[in-house]
Amino acid sequence: MAEVLKKLAETTRTTVGEPQRMLGQLANQVRATHGGLTAELAKVRTSRAKAEMEAKQKEVEQRDAQMLQEMMPEATEKANKAEDLVEKAAITSEMIAAGGDNLDEVQRGVTETETAAKQAQAAIGEARIFINAKQASVKRLESEKVRTTATTELAKLQQQLQEAQNKLNPLKTVRQDFMQRQATKRVIDEILQTLNPAEVDCDRADEATALLSGTGLSKETLQQAEQAVRKATDQVAAGVRLFEQRKAQAAGLVMAEVEKLETRVKAVENRVQQLKIAHREGAERVTCELLLKEAAEKLQSVQESVTRAADAEGPFLMGVEELPLDETMTAVKACETAATSANTSVSICRMFLATKVVEAKRFSEKPSQETTSKLKDLQKQLEAYDTRLKSMKVPTLNSQDKSKLKELEKLINSRSGELGDIQAKHHAVEEEVRELHNQIMNIGGEELRQAKAKVEEATKKCEDMRRNIKKSYLDADNMVKNSKKAEANAKRATEERAGAEKTLANLKKEHAALDDKAEVVLNSYNQLQKTLAQKDQLLGQLKEQRDKIIQEASAAKSQEVDLVNEMEEKQRTLKELYGRITAWGNKLQEARKEYKQLPLDFLSELRSTQAAIAATETEAVVQANDMGQELARRAIHTDLSETELKRVVRADCDARMLQLEANVKNLKPNLSSIEEFKRADAEHRARLGDYEEVHSQREEARRKLEGLRQTRLEEFMDGFSVISMKLKEMYQMITLGGDAELELVDTLDPFSEGINFSVRPPKKSWKQITNLSGGEKTLASLSLVFALHHYKPTPLYFMDEIDAALDFRNVSIIANYIKERTKNAQFIVISLRNHMFELADLLVGIYKTQDVSKSVAINPSAFEVKKPPPLQDANCEGTHGAGAKRPLPPIEGPPATVRRTAAGGKEN
The missing domain is CATH 1.20.120 (Four Helix Bundle (Hemerythrin (Met), subunit A))
Structure with a gap:
């Protein structure tokens, strides 16, 4: 243009x-x-x-x-x-x-x-x-x-x-919840084990305190009531203390369950307080009665002493001038003794009453007033007895009587020899008189003696008859009285019989009604029994169906797992294919984007601009060229359909390729980069193979590690359960009633946090082993050692003074267990306790002479008294068989005190 x-x-x-x-x-x-x-x-x-x-x-x-x-x-x-x-x-x-x-x-x-x-x-x-x-x-x-x-x-x-x-x-957290519920149950059971006996003791103390409201009580009754109240108080205090401890330590579910018992604990505490008040009132009343009773006994003893003193004063009131000297001296001494005793009794009673008056003031107001009033009355009676005692005149000897008494004593002493001669002559004369009397009695001969015997017998019979008559009269009076009582009893029995007959008639009616009801109840019971049998049968069928469903569910679950695994494998493969397609698609998109950025279409635009001035071309030709260029560009950027591909001219594509090759030549690309890419790609593929091989090896090692971990966990849990049960059995056997338990700190991973060893000694609460005394730690440790020996025996044990902190009973238990029940092991025990080393199969004693340590070995069984051997079974080994233990011969040396003893034995 x-x-x-x-x-x-x-x-x-x-x-x-x-x-x-x-x-x-x-x-x-x-x-x-x-x-x-x-x-x-x-x-x-x-x-x-x-x-x-x-x-x-x-x-x-x-x-x-x-x-x-x-x-x-x-x-x-x-x-x-x-x-x-x-x-x-x-x-x-x-x-x-x-x-x-x-x-x-x-x-x-x-x-x-x-x-x-x-x-x-x-x-x-x-x-x-x-x-x-x-x-x-x-x-x-x-x-x-x-x-x-x-x-x-x-x-x-x-x-x-x-x-x-x-x-x-x-x-x-289901296991933690289960363990927490178990711990809660243990805590509640522990509290109830203390609280239930406390309530029982409160009931007994209530009964004993109620007895104090009766009459005729004694100190024993008071002591029994006091002991019952003290026992209940101690038991309740122990229960409350345990409750407070567990409440302070509790949390979560345990706290909620423990708080439910708080009302019951407070009720027991209030009941104990009421028991103390009731016991104090009853004790004061009983103490007052016993105090007054004892005071009355004291006053009675004073009265008796005063009476004895008055009786001793009697001869002096009648005059003693005519009495012999001996009787006079005896009367004087008796009067002095009675007066002294009476004065002593009065003093003791006065002091006793004064002390009890002071004690009575410490009681409550009403018992104190009543007791004080009665004690004052007794004091008034005591003063009356004291006044009477003071009014008595105790006879005494003057100086003349005393000098005369001394002279008479000297005379008696001087005439004692003559008195002996006279007594000897008197005895001789008595013998002669006795012989003469016998001769006189035998004058009548045999007939007289028989007659006298008959007279004596008749006299005796008369006396017996007289006594029997008197007894008969008395019996007759008693019979009359008994007959009157019997008539009264008969009348009362008749009335009671009428009432009993009425009651019996009512009972018969009730019995008949109960029979009818019992028949209905029995029929209902039989019907319920049948229903129960049907329900049991139905329950058995349901259980069988449940087990069958569970088995089918398990089988279906295993099939489901297999199908899921297969489906996951196929999805994994499909996902990998989609990933490859996506990756190649991404590469294609990146290549297309890079192609779009290349300045290859400038020539086409230039040619189209030059072609625009060609006026000789027709509109149809221009449209055809535009269509070809459009399809070519779309073929580069997107995938063409089948219809569009048919419309593409191959010659145009070849021309396009030639044009692109010419453009590439004009662009002068760096072809060495392709070789570098191929070399880098080959190196990447080689290293990718190495990586995949190492990765597969790592995955295989990881699977083996997980298998080993699972095996270790299963074996550990199996051994842990066996050791826990055996530990409980061993500790209960050794301590005669205790309990021990092993608990996992982390139930999901036992190897992360370790194990807790809890022990409950007899009549004590649960404690950690670190909080036990020396002897309790020894028993707990030995129980664990024996439990481990049961699970995996060790051929040799060496124990150094394990019985140092034990008493003789526990030493005997441990020694007998090692002696009789431990199998397939040899124990070398260092001990200074005879209950231990006397049961050894071989003793090695260490002693010192002249600053040189020596040893001696003996066989304790050689010193025992030999008994006839018991009958043995044919399967039992003899003591001298191939498996028998042969002790070492004793080492020669002087006998000396054994300082340390090693007892070793191997059970067959």
Whole structure:
């Protein structure tokens, strides 16, 4: 067009006149046509750009929609799978509540719930990772509409996963909840073990305190009531102290359950306070009665002493001038003794009453006033006895009587020899008189003796008859009295009989009614028995159906797992293929973008501009060329359909290729970069193979590590359960009633936090082993050692003074256990306790002589008294068989005190 205008300008300059005018008009027309064509070309280009943009946007939306369609099914499937696993875990957790008191069922339910929760958590984690990755991919989508839709759908799946996670969270702590419920049960049982006896002791103390309101009580009754109240107080104090300790240590569920017992504990405390008040009142009343009773006894003893003193004064009131000297001295001494005793009794009673008056003032107001009033009355009686005692005259000897008494004593002493001779002569004369009396009695002969015997016998019979008559009279009077009582009793019995007959008639009526009711109840019972049998049968059938359903569910679950694994494998393969397609598509897009940036179309535009001046070409040819150029450009940028490919001329494509090759030659590309790329690509592929091999080896090693970890966990839990049960048995056997327990700090990973060793000594609470005394630690440690020996025996044990902190009973228990029950092991024990080393199979004693340590070995069984061997079974080994232990011969040396003893033995 520029050349045409230039030629027109030259022609216009060279022409004149009319031709020049016509050429000017033609130039103007050409310019107008050129302007119109330029405007139309701009419109065409604008419409073409807009169409290309719309097509590109539509293409982007289609591509993004296809990616979304490929993405959402897998994400939805993973979310649904995670939700299904959560539902399965929730259904499995219902077995815990259905287990009730069956600990095995509950443990199995807890284990299955934990496994299902782990699987569900893993599925939720996998789904979240997948959805998060897809959300990151969605952000890179170019279509705003598809990106919004994808974001909404993925947000819904995230919400679904969050709801499943919220439902799964309580199931993840099912073992902790179970352990917490078990701990709560132990705490409540421990509190109730103290609180229930406390309430029983309160009942007994209430009964004992109620007895204090009766009459005729004694100190024993008061002491029994006091002991009962003290025991109840101590027991309640122990229970309240334990309750406060557990409440301070409790948290969560334990705190809630412990707080439920607070009302009961406070009620027991109030009851103890009321018991103390009632006991104090009853004790004061009983103490007052006993005090008055004791005061009355004291006053009675004073009265008796005063009476004895008055009796001793009697001979002196009648005169003692005629009495012999001995009787006079005896009377004087008796009177002095009685007076002294009476004065002493009065003093003691006066002091006793004064003390008790002071004690009575410490009682409550009413008992204190009554007791003080009665004690004052007793004091008045005591003063009366004291006045009477003071009015008595105690006889005394004057100086003349005393001198005369001494002279008489000397005379008696001087005449004592003569008195002995006279007594001897008197005895001789008595013997003669006795012989003469016997002779006189034998004068009548045998007949007289028989007659006397008959007289004596008759006299005795008369006396017996007289006594029997008197007894008969007394019996007759008693019979008359008994007959009157019997008549009264008979009358009363008749009245009672009439009442009993009425009662019997009523009871018969009630019995008949009860028979009727009993028949109805019996029929109901039989009917219920039949119904119960049917229900039991139905329950058995339901249990069988449940077991069958569980088995089918397990089989279906295993099939489901296989299908899910197969489906995941196929999805993984499909995903890999889609990934490859996407990768190649991305590479193609990048290549197309790079192609768009190349300045290869400038030549085409230049040719199109030059071709515009060719006026000889027809409009159809121009349209055909434009169509060919358009298809060529679309073939470079997008994939052509079958119809469009048929419209493409191969010659045009070849020409286009030649043109592009010429353009490449003109551009002078760096072809060595291709070789470098091939070399780098080959190196990448080689190293990628090495990486995949190392990665597969790492995955295989990781699988083996997980298998080993699982095997270690299973073996550890099996051994842990066996050791825990054996530890409980050993500790109960050693301590005769204690309890011990091993607990995992972290039940999900036992190897992370370790094990807690808790011990409950007999009649004590649960404690950690670090809080035990020396002896309790020794018993707990030995129980654990024996439990470990039961699980995995060790051939040799060396124990250094394990019995140092034990008493003789526990030493005997440990020694006998080592001696009789430990199998397949040899124990070398260093001990200074005879209860330990006396049971050894071989003793090695260490002693020192002349500052040199020596040893001696002895066989304790050689010093035992040999007994006849018991009958042995044919299967038992003899003590001297091949498996018998032969002690070392004793080392010669002087006998000395054994300082340390090693006892070793091996049980066969």
